Structure formats: C-alpha cells, structure tokens
Amino acid sequence: MTEQRTEAEDATAVAPADAGTLREWLGQMLIIRRFESESVRLSYANKIPGGIHSSEGQEAVAVGSIRALGAADVVAGTHRSHHHALAKGMPPRTVMAELYGKATGCTGGRGGSMHLVDLSRNFLGSNGIVGAGLGVAMGTALAMKLQQRPAVAVGYVGDGGANTGRTWEFINLAALWKLPFIAICENNLYAVETHISRSLAGDSIAGRAAGFGLPAVAVDGQDIVAVHAAASAARDRALNGEGPTFIEARTYRYEGHNVGDVQNYRDASEVASWRQTHDPIQALRQRLAERGDLDEAGYAALRQQADETVADAIDFAERSPWPDTGTVQRAWPAAEPAGASR
C-alpha cells in the first residue's frame, strides 16, 4: 500500500530547540506512548469500559504543536485525544481515572475517553463526533477575538473529519473573520478502516484547505521539530491578528481505530515499517543522540520515568472510588432554572 507520507513541504525550518527542551518533549512522548499501550491492555482486561482510541504513533503531532502554545491558549480535540490531553498538561492520574470511570476522573466519570476536559489547563475536551471539536475551538477563537484576549485556539481533526462538510464551514468562517485559530489535521491515513486514497478527492487535505484563503501547510507529523515550527508560525500569525492557519500533519496510528479493531484493511508489514522507520520517538531520540545530547542511559531513564508515571496513574485509578450514583443528574438544566422564580 502506498504511503502518502512526505517530508515537510512548507513549514519554516527553524533551529531545533535546546537539548533540555527536546528531552522534555521526548519524555512527554514516552509518557503518551506508555499511557496508550497500557490503556489498550487495560481495555482488553475490561478495566477500561467501552474501549479507547489509541494515539500511539501520533505523539509528535500533539506534543510538537502544544509545546508551541502558551498556557492561555485553548485546545479542543477529537475522539483520539489522550495525547492532546496529556500534552496540554492534564495529569495522567485524572485521565486514567476518567477512562476507568472513577470519581477522581476529570469529569467524575460522566465523560470518559472521548470527553476528557481540564478547564484549568485550557483543554476544552476530546470530542466523540468527527469534526465537532474543531467547531468548539473555532467558536472559542471568536470569543478570544471579541474579548481581545491575547490567545489562540487550536482544534484538531483527522483525515476522516476532513471529509465532513462542517469542517469546511468552520474553516471558511475562521478565515472570513480572521480568527486566532489553528486547525491541525492529523492525517493518519485511515478513517476507521478507509484509506485516504479511497476517500479524498483532490491532491491533499492541505490543498483543499488552501482554497479557503488561509495558509495551509503540510508537515511531517513524525518530525516533532517540524510540527513545532509550523505551529509556532501559525500561533505568531494568529496573535498578530493575521488570522488562522491550517496544518496537515502527516502521521500514522499504530493501533487499530479502536480497541478490538480487526485490521484486515492494512498489512502488518505496513505498520511495522512505520514503527521501524518513521517513529516520532525514535526520530527525536536519534536527533538528540547524534548531537551528543542523549546517551543510552539518558534514554533509559526517560523511559523508566514514563513507565513509572503511567504505573502511578493506573494505581491511582485502581484505588479510586466509583462515582456516587446520586451525581448522575449533576449540572443539567433543572426544572427550576435561575430566573424562574414564581
């Protein structure tokens, strides 16, 4: 099967960040990798109800783009958003507890994997509906513009979402109104099991976006430095009042669409090839090693730290109580709304 992966085409090449920063990015990607592999295992073990969508393989897109943001910048994700949530700073403990459905999860068990949220860190949620999170981010960007807040909103969408009509309604409106908005399309080649060659008319998703009159760049989503550079440029542009940017990050998911996905739509050799030759973690590790900024022991220490962080999150989720069933109706419109006194 032909891979559509290309090198960064339009992203501005910038000098890689300092070694300490890059090591932090690597450590964050390792936490996400471990978190996801453990989440898949725990789903099969019936610890996590309802399954999850693993982001293994796509770590550089989330970490590279979110490390380009400030704390006041807002991020809204997709159904596959554990990597966004963790990169935005959500504690692995509250995310894992939410996957378990425990009271200590980020929504107390009302949301689950596809409805993660952390307002204190401006993570405005993963979203169960393809393309919908992009709209929430676009509306957030409208508020930022109206409120004259020096911040940007980032919405993620996949290659599947690039074929929903609403995605382009959102992009059009953001471009029309010059909103401080960054749309990041994680093109992992498969919408559930449909390869992009069977779903996309036209040359590319970025090419489609360019028709809306905003900068649309395609970057190698497995190269965290390239993703970071593209997101940084987009953020600068948005903060300067120049409007939104569309970034297509070409990436790959190692696991199936969801836990239990029977992957008869792609060869195991294709997955193995990406893991072996285009892995974002190994690419950054190699970059650091070549510069003499990371030795074997240093990498092993980062891995161990990631494993321990995730083990602690699992332990926390295991020990946490179930939600009080009396909270089942919390925070929905009451029959006696405010302002309705007789």
Place this chain on the structure above:
Amino acid sequence: MSPLSYSQAYRAGLAEEMEANPGIFVMGTDIFLRGGHFAQLLGLGERFGADRIRDVPISEAAMVAAGVGAAIQGMRPVVDLNFQEFAYGAMDELCNQAAKIHYMFDIPVPLVIRATNGIAYGGAQHNTAMESWFAEMPGLYVAVPATPADAKGLIKTALHLDDPVLFLMHKALTGARGETGGPDVRVPFGRASVVRPGDQVTLIGYGVTVRTCTEAAGQLAGDGISAEVIDLRTLYPLDVETVTDSLRKTGRAVMVDESAGYGGVSAEIAAALQEAAFDYLDAPILRVHAPHSPVPQSPPLLQAYLPDHGAVEQAVRTQLARP
C-alpha cells in the same frame, strides 16, 4: 406603552439585554441590514454594529459551533437560524455539543438559538413541529412564546440562563400585537399561564394553538360550556403542576398542538397528567393535532392539515357526552 408586535417585542427584549450586557451578540444570515426574515432584528444592526449583529454565511453548523465555543468562553451569543428547519444542518452542534457540554464538562453554555417555527405556508421543508425533539433532549430549554409580552419577557429570561435555549417563535404570530412588560419584567421558564379561567374542561396549547384553544373556549362558552385555557410558554421545563391543578378542577383535558401526534408534546402531557391526577379524570385525555404526514402547501390542504378550533370543540363535546 403602545402595543408591540410579536417580532417588535422580541427585538425590544433582546435590545434591552444587549444594552445591559456587552457579552450578548447575535449571529445569523441576513440580519445586519435586513434584520432577519421576520424583521425580528430590524434596526439592531445600525444600533449595535456589525460585530454584535453579525452576518454569517449560510453555514448553520458553523454558526451554532461558533455560538457554542463563544458561550463556553464567557460570551452570550444568540444564533438566529431564521427558520427552525435550518437547525437540521446543525443538529450535532445543537443536540450533541451544546446540550451535553454543561453536563459532561461542568461548563455553562449560555447560548440562545432563536428560530421561527410553526406550521404555515411554505411547504413541507419549512414547516415541521420539531419542538418536541428539542424538548426531549436533556440539556436544552425550549421556549415557545404565544404573545408579544411573553416573547419579550421570555427572551429576557433566556439571556440570563446558563444552558442552551431553543427560542421558538411561531410564524403565524409574527404580526400579533399586544402590550408588553417593562425593562425589569422577565417571564420565568417553567411557568404556564392560565389565559382564560374555566371549570369544565382544560384546553392546553402553546404558540399559535393557544389561540386555537381560546377560540374554541369562546365558542363553547356560547353553549354554556366553561373551558379553562392554559399556555405552556416553555416546553422544557414543562409546568406539569399548573396543568394538573387545572385538571383536578375540571376533570377533563384536551391538548392541542401542530405536531403529527406521535411522541409530541401532547403525548408527554397526557402521560404526566394521568400519572399525577388519574383519579380526577372524568374522561380520557384527548389530543388534537395534525395528521401523521409532512405539511402540504395548497390552501385547502393546509387548512385540512392544521388542527382548528372546531376539532377542539368536538373533542370537548366527546368528553362531555360520556355518562
């Protein structure tokens, strides 16, 4: 105060709240110059400027999504869909995003979606009794004003709530005139109004069917039959208490709506009434509604389609004829 039309009253209530709260802004098609398709925003463009009376391309998903995102960031957007049926293009944003975010994420979503609803000329695709769909969606409020006073008072309340409101104004009432309340009068949600007292039968309507009920009550009074008429005013929250109190007095209830019957607001009220006051019933609760069919356009067909006061009177006589 001179009487205002239904559209003018809505506009007056919105404008008062916009003066008081700079976070309120309106998004919709053809609103800045034209003032919307029902003149509901006429003149507000000039008064509040293009940022706050904000024209949007025909992108219903995008305008509702923009409203959801802006609402959770502390603004108070009003999305004006013009026709209720235009919500089809934004159903996920309305029912799957706006309605659920407060519950899931514990973030207020102070978003008003205004649309003109009701059955009138225009054919099947501009005329659908969708209001019960929204009313049964946990997370949404639904307001259905029947008078200028309620159009004004209910929109003022809607703009103080923390959850999405579907604000549905009936086509056939656009030009209806009446007195309205002052700047401080907010009509509460979840409080039906008794618009005509009576003691032999309770007629329940909302929007234009309040008028149908009132006409029927007038005719029945000529025959010495005393009918009480109740206007629900909001479909969620639904004021079951006022309706039940009336039924305890009259022993009979007839619900009137323009839906195709199945699963409509009237079905919900019938269920609630028999749960709350079964022992007070002197006759089966009856529903008067449209046939199970899309809406026709030709005048005689539309007339045959819509429930009229004659059908309501007949339902009441059927109840009273029981031994």
